Amino acid sequence: MIRQGVTSQLLRVENLVVEYTVGNKIVHAVSGITLEIARGETLGLVGESGCGKSTLGRAVVQLRQAVSGRVLFDGEDLTAMRGEALRKMRRRVQLIFQDPIASLNPRRRIGDIVAEPLVIAGVSDPKERQDRVSEVLNAVGLDPALVMGRLPHEFSGGQCQRICIARALVLNPEFVICDEPVSALDVSIRAQILNLLEEMKARFGLTLLFIAHDLAVVKAVSDRVAVMYLGRICEVGPSEQLFAKPAHPYTALLIEAIPVPDPDIKPAESVAVGEPPSPIAPPSGCRFRTRCPRADQRCASEVPELRPVGTGQYVACHHPLT
Amino acid sequence: MTEAPLLSVEGVAVDLPTARGNLRAVDSVDLSLGAGRTLGIVGESGCGKTMLSRAILQLLPKKAKLSGRVMFDGQDLARCSRETLRKLRARSIAVVFQDPMTSLNPVLTIGTQLMETLQEHLELDASEARKRSVELLAAVGIPAPEQRLAQYPHQLSGGMRQRVAIAIALSCEPKLLIADEPTTALDVTIQAQILDLLAREQKRRHMAMIIITHDLGVVAGRTDEVAVMYAGRLVEHAPTQALFKQMRMPYTEALLAAIPKLETAPHTPLPAISGRPPDPTRPLKGCSFSPRCRYATSRCESEKPQLVASSSPDHRYACFHPIKHDASVGA
Numbered sequence: 029m030i031r032q033g034v035t036s037q038l039l040r041v042e043n044l045v046v047e048y049t050v051g052n053k054i055v056h057a058v059s060g061i062t063l064e065i066a067r068g069e070t071l072g073l074v075g076e077s078g079c080g081k082s083t084l085g086r087a088v089v090q091l092r093q094a095v096s097g098r099v100l101f102d103g104e105d106l107t108a109m110r111g112e113a114l115r116k117m118r119r120r121v122q123l124i125f126q127d128p129i130a131s132l133n134p135r136r137r138i139g140d141i142v143a144e145p146l147v148i149a150g151v152s153d154p155k156e157r158q159d160r161v162s163e164v165l166n167a168v169g170l171d172p173a174l175v176m177g178r179l180p181h182e183f184s185g186g187q188c189q190r191i192c193i194a195r196a197l198v199l200n201p202e203f204v205i206c207d208e209p210v211s212a213l214d215v216s217i218r219a220q221i222l223n224l225l226e227e228m229k230a231r232f233g234l235t236l237l238f239i240a241h242d243l244a245v246v247k248a249v250s251d252r253v254a255v256m257y258l259g260r261i262c263e264v265g266p267s268e269q270l271f272a273k274p275a276h277p278y279t280a281l282l283i284e285a286i287p288v289p290d291p292d293i294k295p296a297e298s299v300a301v302g303e304p305p306s307p308i309a310p311p312s313g314c315r316f317r318t319r320c321p322r323a324d325q326r327c328a329s330e331v332p333e334l335r336p337v338g339t340g341q342y343v344a345c346h347h348p349l350t
Numbered sequence: 351m352t353e354a355p356l357l358s359v360e361g362v363a364v365d366l367p368t369a370r371g372n373l374r375a376v377d378s379v380d381l382s383l384g385a386g387r388t389l390g391i392v393g394e395s396g397c398g399k400t401m402l403s404r405a406i407l408q409l410l411p412k413k414a415k416l417s418g419r420v421m422f423d424g425q426d427l428a429r430c431s432r433e434t435l436r437k438l439r440a441r442s443i444a445v446v447f448q449d450p451m452t453s454l455n456p457v458l459t460i461g462t463q464l465m466e467t468l469q470e471h472l473e474l475d476a477s478e479a480r481k482r483s484v485e486l487l488a489a490v491g492i493p494a495p496e497q498r499l500a501q502y503p504h505q506l507s508g509g510m511r512q513r514v515a516i517a518i519a520l521s522c523e524p525k526l527l528i529a530d531e532p533t534t535a536l537d538v539t540i541q542a543q544i545l546d547l548l549a550r551e552q553k554r555r556h557m558a559m560i561i562i563t564h565d566l567g568v569v570a571g572r573t574d575e576v577a578v579m580y581a582g583r584l585v586e587h588a589p590t591q592a593l594f595k596q597m598r599m600p601y602t603e604a605l606l607a608a609i610p611k612l613e614t615a616p617h618t619p620l621p622a623i624s625g626r627p628p629d630p631t632r633p634l635k636g637c638s639f640s641p642r643c644r645y646a647t648s649r650c651e652s653e654k655p656q657l658v659a660s661s662s663p664d665h666r667y668a669c670f671h672p673i674k675h676d677a678s679v680g681a
Contacts, residue, residue, distance in 0.1 A: 076537040077508075184626055214394035215564060219608040219622035226617060241537060248610040248620065267616045285542040287567030289606055291590045295542065295571040303507055303540060 038203060038235050039065040039088065044097035046080070046087045053308045057083040059259035060097070062334075067202075070229065070236040072250030072267065074243055074282065076304055080259040081239045085205045088237070089121050090114060101203070119149055122196035126208035128188035132180040138165075139176030142195045149199055164194040167231065168224060186217035193224065197232060205237045210245060222248055243282055247271055252340070255279045258307055258315040261334060265341030275343035275350045278316045314346065322347040354424065355382035356558050357406065357526060362418035364401050364410060370631045375401040377582040377633075378418070380657070385525065386556040388549075390569030390590070392605075393579035396627060399562045402579070403528050406560075407443060408435055423525065440471040444519035446548075448531035450511035454503040460487075460514050461499030467521050486517040490547055509540035513547065520551055527552065530562045545572055566606055570594060575664075578602050581627055581638035584657055588665040598660055598672035601639045637669070645671040 046058035057080040065071045075081045086092040088099055090106050099106040101117060109117060122145075125131045132141055139161055146157045162172040168190040180188060189209060196204055206225065210218040226249060229236055240246050246253055247267050254264040255278060263276035274280045287295065302319045305311055314332050317323035324347070332344040364376040376398040383389050393399045404410050406420055408427050420427040423442065427435065439445075447453040455463055461483060468479040480499070487495035490513040503511055512532060519527055529548060533541035549572050552559045561569060569576050570590065577587040578599065586599035597603050607621040625642045628634050637643070640650035647670070655668045 076539060186626060215566075215605055216394060216608050216623035217626065219610070219620035220624070222610065223619050223622055226619065242610075243538075244610040244612050247612060247616055248614065248618070250616055271612055281539060283612065285538040286612065287541070287545070287565065287570065289566040289570045289594065289609060291570045291594050293571060295545065303509055 036066040036068075037064050038067040038069075038102060039063075039237075040098075040100040041084075041088065042098040042100065044084070044087060044099065045095040046083050046092055047095050048092070050308070055307050056259050056310055057307060058087060058094075059310070061256075061259075061261055063254060063261065063264070065203075065235055065237060067235055068233065069252065070238055070250045072246035072253040073237060073239045073256060074241060074246050074253060075256035076241060078258075078304060078307060079256045080307065081256050082207050084256070085123070085207050085237060085239050088205060089118060089123065119145075119199050120201050121203045121205065122199065122201040124189075124192050124196050124204060124206045124209045127212050128185055128192050129180060131192050132188055134180050136179070137176065138178055138180070138183075138191055139172075141180070142176075142191065142198055145195060145199045160198060161194075164197045165191075167197065167228065168194045170194070184217075185213055186220060189213065189217075189221050190224065193221075193228065197228060200232065201234070203235045203237070205239070207239045208241070209238075211240060211242065218245070225249060243271070243286055255282065258304060258310050260315055261344060262316065263341070263343045263345075264334070265338065269338060269341055273338070273341075273350050275337045275341060275348040276316075276345050277320050277322055277347075277349060280349060281319075314344075356385045356387075356423060358382040358419075358421040359402070359406065360419040360421065362402070362405050362416070362420060364398070364405050365415040365417075366411065367413055367415075368631060373631045374582055374633060375414075375630065376405060379579075379584050381577060381584070381587070383526070383558050383560065385558055387575070388552060388559045388561065388573040390573035390576040391560060391562045391579060392564065392566055392569055392576060394564055394605075394627065396630065397579040398582040399579050400530055401582075403445075403530055403560065403562055406528065407439060407445060409439075437471070440467065441522045442524055443526045443528065444522070444524035446512070446515050446519050446527065446529045446532045448534050450508065450515045450535070451503060453515050454511060456503055458502075459499065460501055460503065460506075464499070464514070464518055464521060467518055471522050482521070483517075486521055487514070489551070490514070490517045490520070491543070492517070508536055509544065512536060512540075512544055516544070516547065516551070520555070523555060524557060526558045526560070528560045528562070531564070532561070533568065534563070534565075541568075548572075566594075566609065578605070581633075582630065583638065583668065584666075585639065585669070586667040587657070588667075592662070592665050596665070596675045598665070598667040599669050600643050600645050600671070600673060603673055604642075604644075647671065 041061055041063045044058055044061045047054050047056055073081050083092055087094050094107050142161045143157045151157050165172040170190055210221050238249055250267045253267050253270050255262045257278050262278045305318055311318050313329050314327040317327040326346050332346050334342040334344045337343045337348055337350055359379055359381040362376055362379045366373045366375055379402055391399045405416055410416055464483040465479040468474045468482055484495045487498055492498055492513050533544050573590050575589050576593045578585050580601050586602050604623045608623055623642050628638050636651040636653055637655050640646040649670055655670050657666045657668045659666050
């Protein structure tokens with residue numbers, strides 16, 4: 029469906045369905061998603077809260093079990109893996125979360141926190157561990173001599189996120205899932221962390237899945253962007269193209285809604301109508317239809333499939349904008 | 351502004367005692383706001399913007415020490431009795447906070463919370479209060495307002511809860527509305543709706559409004575003037591157009607540059623501001639921004655720049671090396 033040069037593909041998610049229960053109700057968090065990420069690529073994943081983007085990220089590393097579908101990492105199906113095999117595979121995939129302070133154990137020293145993945149991976153030589161920890165701390169712009177013995181509360185949010193990035197990189201992973209890595213940070217610090225992620229990606233040859241709700245942030249780092257709404261992909265395409273010529277009305281709405289720091293651009297009056305419906309009872313057909321200005325009968329009855337609308341751009345809409 | 355402004359903040363400072371020593375959260379801030387005007391206060395976390403709004407509301411933490419004067423509608427708020435303040439805060443100054451889940455009472459229905467305000471402060475009877483509540487909920491764009499009255503905050507989405515908080519804030523027709531990060535907890539599409547709602551009601555009611563935010567994008571199209579804060583001080587204050595087009599303060603410039611923009615191609619390195627704000631318990635002798643500023647000289651480290659007017663009296667900045675613009679050379 030979303031084709032890439034097959035040889036370069038690192039991750040392929042196929043018809044992934046993730047559901048969970050809240051009380052006696054089923055939350056349809058991810059409803060049949062297919063995505064590919066090429067080696068060395070950054071795929072941005074955007075959508076509003078509750079659209080299932082974090083669940084998708086977690087399902088990729090098997091922190092959430094899928095109802096159906098496959099997650100192929102380097103050709104191997106992670107959903108079929110158990111025990112030791114899965115643990116081994118996970119070393120190649122790491123996560124960075126939104127709240128850097130909450131992601132660090134407040135009682136442990138930075139040196140131990142960053143070394144922990146090495147301990148789990150069985151690197152038994154303390155000297156080897158220490159060298160590796162120093163190396164990654166240096167890489168993220170922290171002085172190992174100054175930070176290793178300190179506790180997380182002695183650091184600011186931005187520095188804690190650097191520590192989280194160091195911990196994610198310590199095992200030399202190939203693939204890093206960044207789940208809203210900068211949304212808890214101030215504007216000035218956010219730019220530092222985004223630049224750092226780009227630098228780390230180049231230096232360590234990483235492939236990234238970058239999950240965020242801020243389109244401008246996603247565009248700044250992504251080669252391709254996938255837009256998600258209520259558990260489904262609405263549109264996916266090369267960043268530049270997707271933002272210049274959005275084909276899905278939802279992508280257009282998201283772009284319109286960004287507040288622009290320019291007083292000459294008057295905010296368009298209420299471009300955004302309504303709120304996303306609950307993923308417990310998603311609308312039939314196209315899930316965006318209840319907020320879509322173009323929706324008609326067909327949208328209510330027929331689920332739109334992703335289809336090409338330009339080079340590398342795919343849209344799931346019966347009435348696309350282009 | 352020839353007539354006396356609705357709000358005037360004169361030399362306000364807020365000191366908080368902490369284990370690490372005195373923390374000056376707000377440092378000699380002067381501001382004024384006319385009736386029906388909108389002011390954006392922009393700054394990063396810890397810059398003192400929320401403390402400043404608390405100082406205006408006289409809602410500072412118990413241990414905090416406030417100096418300076420806050421004049422509202424001809425009254426010195428620091429000298430007002432608790433009862434007068436309570437009345438003022440209910441009827442004349444209203445607030446909308448960042449997190450509607452914590453500002454609404456989770457065990458009371460929406461109706462109870464709205465009607466309580468109306469009955470207490472406007473002395474309406476129950477049926478009038480109910481009628482007015484429905485009107486208010488409808489005005490802030492809540493569908494099926496009648497039914498909502500019986501619902502609890504947790505039954506509403508974040509956006510809807512913020513609408514309810516706005517309805518309560520507007521219920522007594524305040525002269526000044528302070529919105530403290532009103533959309534930070536919300537999604538972009540909902541943010542746009544809430545900002546539109548605030549702008550609409552502000553115009554309709556001719557309220558003065560202060561929007562406190564860390565996002566320059568939020569204030570750009572929706573305020574008359576903007577004040578930028580850094581490390582407890584105002585560092586630039588200007589009409590919104592002038593601030594964005596002719597900014598003088600290097601911090602404002604750096605802050606704007608650091609925001610990722612949609613027009614920029616992917617993988618373009620962002621002009622980040624290196625370092626981080628100074629420790630507020632260890633104030634610097636000179637300009638607080640100097641360690642991070644690319645224009646800083648030795649003077650900036652030893653001497654604190656005061657907020658001074660540039661070529662136009664309503665554009666003030668605190669910098670020894672303001673950014674030059676062709677139109678304002680010689681300023």
